[in-house]
Amino acid sequence: MSTLAITDAPVAATRHKQPPAPIPFRRILGVELRKMFDTRAGLWLMASIVILAVTATTAVILFAPDDALTYGSFASAIGIPMAVILPVIAILSVSSEWSQRTTLTTFTLVPSRSRSISAKAVLTVALGIVSMLVAMLIGAVGTVVGSAIAGVDRVWDAGPGVLSTIVLAQILGMLTGFMLGVLFRNTPAAVVGYFVYALVLPGIFVTLASVNTWFADNRGWLDVGYAQGALFEGGLSSQQWAQVLVTGIIWLVLPMAIGLRALLRSEIK
Amino acid sequence: MINVDSLTKTYGRFTALQDVSFTARPGRVTGFLGPNGAGKSTTMRVMVGLTPATSGSVTVAGRRFADLPNPGLEVGVLLDASAQHAGRTGREVLTIAVATMGLPRKRVEEMLSLVGLTPTEADRRVRDYSLGMRQRLGIATALAGDPDLLILDEPANGLDPAGIRWMRDLLRGFADRGGTVLLSSHLLGEIEVIADDIVVIGNGRIVAQGTKADLLAAAGTLVRCRDLAGLQHALAAAEVDFTPTPDAPDALRVDADPEVVGELACNYGLALAELRSADSAGLEAMFLELTADTQREGVAA
Numbered sequence: 001m002s003t004l005a006i007t008d009a010p011v012a013a014t015r016h017k018q019p020p021a022p023i024p025f026r027r028i029l030g031v032e033l034r035k036m037f038d039t040r041a042g043l044w045l046m047a048s049i050v051i052l053a054v055t056a057t058t059a060v061i062l063f064a065p066d067d068a069l070t071y072g073s074f075a076s077a078i079g080i081p082m083a084v085i086l087p088v089i090a091i092l093s094v095s096s097e098w099s100q101r102t103t104l105t106t107f108t109l110v111p112s113r114s115r116s117i118s119a120k121a122v123l124t125v126a127l128g129i130v131s132m133l134v135a136m137l138i139g140a141v142g143t144v145v146g147s148a149i150a151g152v153d154r155v156w157d158a159g160p161g162v163l164s165t166i167v168l169a170q171i172l173g174m175l176t177g178f179m180l181g182v183l184f185r186n187t188p189a190a191v192v193g194y195f196v197y198a199l200v201l202p203g204i205f206v207t208l209a210s211v212n213t214w215f216a217d218n219r220g221w222l223d224v225g226y227a228q229g230a231l232f233e234g235g236l237s238s239q240q241w242a243q244v245l246v247t248g249i250i251w252l253v254l255p256m257a258i259g260l261r262a263l264l265r266s267e268i269k
Numbered sequence: 270m271i272n273v274d275s276l277t278k279t280y281g282r283f284t285a286l287q288d289v290s291f292t293a294r295p296g297r298v299t300g301f302l303g304p305n306g307a308g309k310s311t312t313m314r315v316m317v318g319l320t321p322a323t324s325g326s327v328t329v330a331g332r333r334f335a336d337l338p339n340p341g342l343e344v345g346v347l348l349d350a351s352a353q354h355a356g357r358t359g360r361e362v363l364t365i366a367v368a369t370m371g372l373p374r375k376r377v378e379e380m381l382s383l384v385g386l387t388p389t390e391a392d393r394r395v396r397d398y399s400l401g402m403r404q405r406l407g408i409a410t411a412l413a414g415d416p417d418l419l420i421l422d423e424p425a426n427g428l429d430p431a432g433i434r435w436m437r438d439l440l441r442g443f444a445d446r447g448g449t450v451l452l453s454s455h456l457l458g459e460i461e462v463i464a465d466d467i468v469v470i471g472n473g474r475i476v477a478q479g480t481k482a483d484l485l486a487a488a489g490t491l492v493r494c495r496d497l498a499g500l501q502h503a504l505a506a507a508e509v510d511f512t513p514t515p516d517a518p519d520a521l522r523v524d525a526d527p528e529v530v531g532e533l534a535c536n537y538g539l540a541l542a543e544l545r546s547a548d549s550a551g552l553e554a555m556f557l558e559l560t561a562d563t564q565r566e567g568v569a570a
Contacts, residue, residue: 039356101352268319
């Protein structure tokens with residue numbers, strides 16, 4: 001604060017202005033996109049998508065046996081870190097606004113909270129698709145380089161079908177993160193919630209299935225991780241698709257609706 | 270123009286705001302005064318739609334805040350200067366606001382120089398900002414859209430005396446050009462030097478409001494006299510109300526003009542040590558008295 005000069009501010013120079021035009025949705029999209037990248041934490045999270053994909057690819061080349069240097073191996077190796085990092089990015093896109101209390105500014109400049117949240121949701125899905133495309137490209141490079149180093153034939157054993165269901169699975173994972181961000185509106189709580197979803201629930205379901213035959217028979221309709229696991233294998237039957245849908249409604253759509261309702265009505269402090 | 274109409278806000282059985290009504294007018298600085306926890310911030314959050322009211326309504330520029338198409342261009346808001354992403358630079362915080370409002374990027378530099386943040390300071394992250402610098406950044410965000418109204422919650426917090434002076438002149442100029450300013454404070458002195466109108470809130474209710482001149486006139490006269498008993502006798506005989514003041518043992522606050530008190534003293538042959546309009550002392554006494562129920566510390570009356 002070097003200067004304390006009292007400038008004649010360009011403030012309120014003209015009275016009786018024209019009523020301003022509404023804020024277009026694409027501008028909100030642009031601002032929200034910028035907010036994903038404009039902190040060190042945000043930038044590193046984005047960079048980590050590429051870094052982790054490259055690391056996973058390198059690990060496959062170094063450690064996998066020669067006959068496993070197929071595109072399918074690279075795709076599943078990259079999928080594992082992606083399944084952790086992408087939902088965390090989705091969580092933060094919502095919860096950091098509350099944890100950092102920037103909602104005070106965001107929702108006074110754009111009072112329609114649903115527009116800001118919609119923009120974040122659109123960007124989350126778009127980011128998921130772009131990240132997966134980048135990851136697949138890195139996997140393809142890994143396949144070419146890996147097979148050349150090992151002197152084996154390139155094997156493209158993951159076709160468009162399974163790749164698209166893998167992308168769908170990753171996007172469902174991101175939307176789960178987004179939902180937890182909306183539901184908790186608090187970064188630590190949402191991250192813990194995600195690990196309950198990803199690590200604790202599957203354990204409970206496995207135990208249930210082993211002690212209860214009815215549950216074991218109907219597990220696909222209730223266990224979201226089990227139902228979505230089929231997406232990573234590809235070639236889903238119509239029953240498996242129905243199970244993805246039903247578990248999605250129970251574990252994603254319903255809590256999202258509850259969270260959104262609370263978010264739109266809650267008090268911003 | 271900001272119009273607050275019978276605002277009530279309850280949290281379960283706790284009533285945070287009860288039937289709060291007041292108006293902030295164009296061309297005037299309206300000071301919103303009250304002790305901590307009186308309901309100033311809650312009222313301001315309701316104004317901008319961040320807190321839903323239990324009943325009552327607020328209009329800014331004739332409309333609900335939520336109905337403003339691009340609120341930043343009409344109402345500048347600063348609710349909490351500390352509520353900024355610690356990892357963003359000051360320039361980035363302003364850039365986001367300017368981009369949301371759809372203003373040209375050069376507005377960022379204009380606002381930085383207006384609030385006296387140097388380019389080096391603007392490139393630092395907000396976590397390294399002092400409260401005073403955050404207030405300046407918040408003011409820059411509020412003013413960026415060239416609004417007609419300003420809603421500022423405790424904007425002078427953390428500013429040094431020169432900064433407070435700067436803010437006062439800035440807001441004075443804004444109001445003189447026809448803008449409406451509503452600013453809150455828990456410090457009477459801060460409000461007194463800048464406000465044209467004063468709204469006093471205590472315990473969620475409006476306890477006094479009016480122009481500063483009216484409120485000061487109502488504050489009465491401060492008089493000191495060695496013969497305090499004689500003065501009290503004279504005042505009682507003339508049926509003029511008075512109260513002792515905590516400031517001095519030989520002083521009284523009298524509900525009458527200084528002229529009336531002076532003539533009275535002359536008639537009774539009393540020598541006065543001091544005779545003046547009670548002004549801030551009176552306003553402060555009134556402030557403490559009006560908000561006594563809500564004070565955390567008991568008021569020695």
